[in-house]
Amino acid sequence: MKIVHFSEIVKAVKTMCIEANYYLPEDIYDALKQSERLEESPIGKDILKDICINADIAKEDHIPICQDTGTAVFFVKLGQEVYIEGGLLEEAINEGVRQGYEEGHLRKSIVENPLYRKNTGDNTPAIIHYEIIAGENLEILIAPKGGGSENMSKVYMLTPSQGIEGVKKAVLEAVSFAGPNACLPVVVGIGIGGNFEKCALLAKKALTRDIESSNEDMRMAQLEKELLKEINNLGIGPQGLGGTTTALAVHIETYPCHIASMPLAINMGCHVNRHKQVRL
């Protein structure tokens, strides 16, 4: 058994909130650099250049890449052999968010009741997804998620007969619908299967994958490639102002599902596709 103290978690989460919002992951940065070279539209090229400069400035000055420092979304893997001392895991994470968003001068973007909209003042509560795993590790991944791209995400309850073509059609429709509002170029997270809520979670998780990675199933990896090409052929381009870079990557995650259904979720991840992981 391993003991992890409440205060250790608070400290780690606080640092993660700040670092995830200041420093763009290198894989995303490299993908943006490469797209800047390949982009055919002159305006699009300039935009991609500015997006990279923006990330450089944030890194150098230690300031948020984007003012929307997001909902604090966490994926937590808790080893069965871990004992948390000094308080609840959930409270530790929220305390870390509270401290991180305050000390890091991050924007607090969470409102209490969605209909009455009073700001909670400290960006809590976080949205936390837990997974219990074997062993003695506590892994915490943060993926701060901006509202602009989140608002353009979609769930489709497709039927099995719609097949691959149905998935493609829905994804292209969702990207076209998202268009300029989602801060293009995007990473497109896709969840296929499971059920209504599971597919959405898969789509969100897909956004946290390394940008160069492909699905392990060759068939899904092929579909990722085809979709990326077809999305970029739409011409929507950086910021939606026309061009050949609409998406940087398409990531698909799947899960078994009911004989009657084929749920599909598409989560748009803007170019500030932040995430950061620690293991305690």
Next chain:
Amino acid sequence: MDKIINVPINKEEARSLVAGEKLLLNGVIYTARDAAHKRMIEDYKEGKPLPVEMSNLAIYYAGPAPAKPGQVIGSCGPTTSGRMDLYAPQLMEWGQTMMIGKGLRNKAVIDAMKEYGAVYVTAIGGAGALLSKCVTEMSCIAYEDLGAEAIYKLTVKDFPVIVTIDSQGNNLYDTGKKEYSK
């Protein structure tokens, strides 16, 4: 070459800008998001004075991150403009000539732009750090209780934007996409 524009601009100047042009804005702009727009319109209905002079106004749809010590403003990129579509035509009727944001606008907004002589320019969504460097002064002038969503007066220097929908209704979102779709 980027065109240097002193803001605010009047209707004639707004009408002279063409979709696709890159501009560097210099002068004074005001931030307002949905909450501030909603309140301005409610205030007006209740007969209260408006918090800013509407004639020739340039509004930036943005809610900045808090400034760090020594910083004028925190990261301050644009927010999605579509959420202001409900309110924008009224503001243009009152005299607003420039909207700065990101993303699509509806037909009512574009019709109002044509009618009143206003222009829609976009800044890069997600480039909040870079844009914060183009703001030299900031002060809160109204609705302070709204926090990041209050109305801030910003003095900007070489603030980069792209004319996205002009007052003739030319729309770079449509033409740009058409040009590059395969």
